[in-house]
Amino acid sequence: MAGDAPVLEIHDLVKVYRMGEVEVHALKGVNLTVERGEFVAIMGPSGSGKSTLMNIVGCLDRPTSGTYHLDGIDVSRLDRDHRAEIRNDKIGFVFQSFNLLARTRATENVELPLLYSNLGLSTLERARRARQALAQVGLAGREDHYPSQLSGGQQQRVAIARALVTNPAILLADEPTGNLDSRTSEEIIGIFQGLNDAGKTVILITHEPDIAAHAKRVVYVRDGVVWRDERIVQMKAKPGQAVGGAELAAAFPFTVAPAEEPVREEVPR
Ligand code: ADP
Ligand code: MG
Numbered sequence: 001m002a003g004d005a006p007v008l009e010i011h012d013l014v015k016v017y018r019m020g021e022v023e024v025h026a027l028k029g030v031n032l033t034v035e036r037g038e039f040v041a042i043m044g045p046s047g048s049g050k051s052t053l054m055n056i057v058g059c060l061d062r063p064t065s066g067t068y069h070l071d072g073i074d075v076s077r078l079d080r081d082h083r084a085e086i087r088n089d090k091i092g093f094v095f096q097s098f099n100l101l102a103r104t105r106a107t108e109n110v111e112l113p114l115l116y117s118n119l120g121l122s123t124l125e126r127a128r129r130a131r132q133a134l135a136q137v138g139l140a141g142r143e144d145h146y147p148s149q150l151s152g153g154q155q156q157r158v159a160i161a162r163a164l165v166t167n168p169a170i171l172l173a174d175e176p177t178g179n180l181d182s183r184t185s186e187e188i189i190g191i192f193q194g195l196n197d198a199g200k201t202v203i204l205i206t207h208e209p210d211i212a213a214h215a216k217r218v219v220y221v222r223d224g225v226v227w228r229d230e231r232i233v234q235m236k237a238k239p240g241q242a243v244g245g246a247e248l249a250a251a252f253p254f255t256v257a258p259a260e261e262p263v264r265e266e267v268p269r
Helices: 050-057 080-090 106-115 123-136 152-164 182-197 245-251
Strands: 008-019 022-034 039-043 065-070 091-095 170-174 201-205 217-222 225-231
Touching: 008 050, 022 050, 022 225, 039 050, 039 182, 050 065, 050 170, 050 201, 080 091, 091 152, 106 123, 106 152, 123 152, 152 170, 152 182, 170 182, 182 201
Parallel strands: 039 201, 039 217, 091 170, 170 201
Antiparallel strands: 008 022, 008 065, 217 225
């Protein structure tokens, strides 16, 4: 635990993929700081570098250069094994496709990260924490259901419970509503909001402005850099009524911070 250090601090992050003779510059100097308790949506067109950034944030991959501190720990130079350790300890992943084990009950799916952790919990304690996490996402009473016996939204709730059960520093969700209808998407985003209200740091990637509008901050990635970084003011204007001019309204079809509030912004070089 790193006290008051930002939960995530990224400086001049560069990622170059080398494929034979060809180099792809996926990230070209990303700077991003996320404080504990934030709810950040990351948006950007296809190919802009979101997944590359998320893979590094989630300790699945390493940057070519630049630094990344996660919960105060410099993880940018760690080898694969150490990254796996930190990842299991600090990050709770939620994916578009739920990624549940089909022949495994909800509670056992949720227990899995505890099996791989260094916590050394008893069978009983693992089960207790799994039930608690399922209750947190509104699935008390469904512990023994198999994924096929649950709706898409319920399956995603199981996946969120699984992400929560280790009490990670960050919940990292990649298009978590991508496979859900709009009503269910609202439900799922509501779960993330509730967890954030309870103090959890949430970072989610989404293509959908309607989903991003539920976050407290939107970071817009384009061509390998952060080109906009805006705080969202919830409930300050009527739905759809944007503050900040026509250009902002086009980029963000929801309410953004008025000019007197601090707005960090970076422009591509
Ligand atoms: P997004 O998630 O925003 O669609 P990505 O991070 O997946 O963007 O991709 C950013 C750029 O890096 C794209 O040009 C993509 O083709 C390239 N890229 C992504 N992953 C790899 C890889 N493993 N090898 C080579 N190029 C990659
Ligand atoms: Mg992607």
